[in-house]
Amino acid sequence: MTSTSSATTLPATTTPYVLEAGGGTSGVLLGQTTRILVGGSQSNGALAVVVVLGPRDNPIPFHAHREARDTFFVTRGQMQLWADGESRILNPGDFAYVAPGTAHAYQFLGNYTETVGMITPGGWEEFFVFTSNPYGGPAFPPVDTTSPPFERLGRAQDLHDVSFRRDLTPFPAQTDRTDETLPEREQAYFLKADTGERHVMLGQICTVLAGGPQTSGALGMAMIEGPRGAKMPAHVHRETHEVLYVLGGRLRVTLDGAETVAYPGDCVNIPAGCVHSYVLEGRSTRFLTMNAKAGIDALFAVAGEPWPYPVFPDQSPAPGDQPDLARAEGTLDISFVL
Known part of the structure; x- marks a missing residue:
């Protein structure tokens, strides 16, 4: 490496x-x-x-x-x-x-x-x-x-x-909307911070911001958060292009065997076919995942479990955190390199 x-x-x-x-x-x-x-x-x-x-x-x-x-x-x-x-x-x-x-x-x-x-x-x-x-x-x-x-x-x-559209002009913002759930079909929408469905896997929580139903399968976008030591094992996507954007903490990424530490504001480009993995090194690390086409944004929902809390578990992995990686491989564009 x-x-x-x-x-x-x-x-x-x-x-x-x-x-x-x-x-x-x-x-x-x-x-x-x-x-x-x-x-x-x-x-x-x-x-x-x-x-x-x-x-x-x-x-x-x-x-x-x-x-x-x-x-x-x-x-x-x-x-x-x-x-x-x-x-x-x-x-x-x-x-x-x-x-x-x-x-x-x-x-x-x-x-x-x-x-x-x-x-x-x-x-x-x-x-x-x-x-x-x-x-x-x-x-x-x-x-x-x-x-x-x-x-x-x-x-x-x-x-x-x-x-x-020169025929349109600004108007006051609506303040009486909840904006806490994703729509079931493609349309313009808003999602408030720290809302939406969360799932836990390998000590990390994932909140999907946009997925297949909301984008007609065009893209996926999610936020992942976790403590120091949480990791994602090496894996590859055959057809999906993925990008990570670090929001806070520190993220050590490995791309086709080359290891780099990414800090807030850094961007990680992961083409289809690139074997990649990551380890969270900050005491608390947050990052966005962005992918096209949609699909792999559902990894935590497919292989993990629902998580009702807005913060990640105290332990990584949490007790009972046994991800079904085989199910993910059979459902999504992902293959783990174990």
């Missing part, structure tokens, strides 16, 4: 890598930095993972995608999101999903707001490359002196899967 360091730039092809926080392909658009952590070129077109961060500012205008699916997971600050006639104020840990064809817009409300999300299929992230101005900083510029790229934004409607 070899030890490797994190990268700061994206490779040109689909290959396993760990990208350091603040790395990737960055540009400034309308005062916000968009940072591509994984693109279509790094995922064989399966998905993209993009971080957007910036200051309190005017709303990003309403727009829709014919085919692309959008997700938003807030990691810092506060934002308002409009989608399909609904609107919410989102805080750290809150999640939103936008289905294809859904008119949506958002506005950063915090002085420093950051959101991370996946887009499927990969390739739509090139919209940001086309419309934004390159930026080499790790965050966003204190003062954005660039002019809005109206001409490029107009041309983008012909080149990328986006259409702007």
Whole structure:
């Protein structure tokens, strides 16, 4: 086994890598930095993972995608999101999903707001490359002196899967919705932090943010949390591309025999066919898993047990924590390398 360091730039092809926080392909658009952590070129077109961060500012205008699916997971600050006639104020840990064809817009409300999300299929992230101005900083510029790229934004409607809806305007957020469960079919929806169904396996808990029923099988996204020492044995996906994004703690990952420690903000790219495993090394570690197509996001539900608590077990693994890995192998795109 070899030890490797994190990268700061994206490779040109689909290959396993760990990208350091603040790395990737960055540009400034309308005062916000968009940072591509994984693109279509790094995922064989399966998905993209993009971080957007910036200051309190005017709303990003309403727009829709014919085919692309959008997700938003807030990691810092506060934002308002409009989608399909609904609107919410989102805080750290809150999640939103936008289905294809859904008119949506958002506005950063915090002085420093950051959101991370996946887009499927990969390739739509090139919209940001086309419309934004390159930026080499790790965050966003204190003062954005660039002019809005109206001409490029107009041309983008012909080149990328986006259409702007000038007939729609922002409206106040609804505050009387529970937003604690996933819908049973594909639609735009919101999910509050620390809600939703949880399952436990190998001392870790998993909360699915989006899965097959919610995305017509296009993608899966979940949050995994656990204590130091919890681990996932080596396994491989034949067809599914997976990405991990560390939210807190420390995660030691092994990708095709190369070992790297990932820290908050680091991104782990795992192409189909890559044998990978991980060990949680922080006293408390949290990370997002993102995959296309949907399926492996149900691993904890298929092989583990329901877990009613918002925190992981005191022990890893907990008493009676006996995952049914054989069932997972027979149901999902996963093979364990034991």
